[in-house]
Amino acid sequence: MNNKYIFVNNAINDGIVLYLQAKDDPGEDKVKDNTFMVSVISMLILIYGDEITNTYYTRDNDVFKKLITKYGYSDENYQKFIDVFDKYYSFDLGERTKPIKKKNKFFNPVQKCLIDMLVAKNNKEAVKIETIIDFYESLFTIKNKNFFKKTYTLMTAYNPYEIDEYFKKQGLLINE
Numbered sequence: 152m153n154n155k156y157i158f159v160n161n162a163i164n165d166g167i168v169l170y171l172q173a174k175d176d177p178g179e180d181k182v183k184d185n186t187f188m189v190s191v192i193s194m195l196i197l198i199y200g201d202e203i204t205n206t207y208y209t210r211d212n213d214v215f216k217k218l219i220t221k222y223g224y225s226d227e228n229y230q231k232f233i234d235v236f237d238k239y240y241s242f243d244l245g246e247r248t249k250p251i252k253k254k255n256k257f258f259n260p261v262q263k264c265l266i267d268m269l270v271a272k273n274n275k276e277a278v279k280i281e282t283i284i285d286f287y288e289s290l291f292t293i294k295n296k297n298f299f300k301k302t303y304t305l306m307t308a309y310n311p312y313e314i315d316e317y318f319k320k321q322g323l324l325i326n327e
Contacts, residue, residue, distance in 0.1 A: 158207050159215055160233055162240035166192045167207045185299045187243075187258070187307075190289050191236065194265045195219075197286050198272055222272040232264035258307045262290055262314045270321050283323050290314055 158164040170192035195203045199218050206215040219229050239257035246252045269286055272278055288295065291304045292315040304311045318324075 156210060158210055159212050160237045162188070162236040163215075163233070164207075165240065166236075167204060170196075171204065171207075185297060185303075187291060187303065188240070190291065190300075191261060191265065194286055194289050195268075197282055197289065198222075198265075198268050219268065222268070222275040224268050224271040228264065228267060232261070232268075235260045235264060252306065254309050255307050256309060258291070259310065259313050263317055266290075266314075266318050266321060269323065273323060278323075287318060287324060290318060292318075 166188040170189045173189050202218055235257050239261050242255050291300045293304055293311040294315045295301045
């Protein structure tokens, strides 16, 4: 994406741009909705609401940070998420043109950060079970019902079971 202004960092900026494009696309092709970048932004929106995209439109990095940390997610964890998501994105860009792709060691850590954000919110105020289920179904795991997400997980994650196990250890879902 070639924007003159980069909101937060390249990963956040381009993820939001891709999310908005997928959201505005009236076509039947929903593959874009299943990309990892779009899913990360979708999960942020499940946790924090449309304020995520509002901060993009206002180009206010400080408000974005305050939003991510408002439920007790620490400044250090915020920076970790921003850094690891950017590293995932940079690595992914480098792999796109290669015929044989390597696994992305930043793939699972990005999702762990997102899960930790949901846990922080749930500890502050009860998250609706529907939101938790939507969030869980947005994750890229080996157990995802979505064929694309399951396949991408197998190709990208060093441990394709790690995120499913990590999420379940948080105790957010009683039954599957």
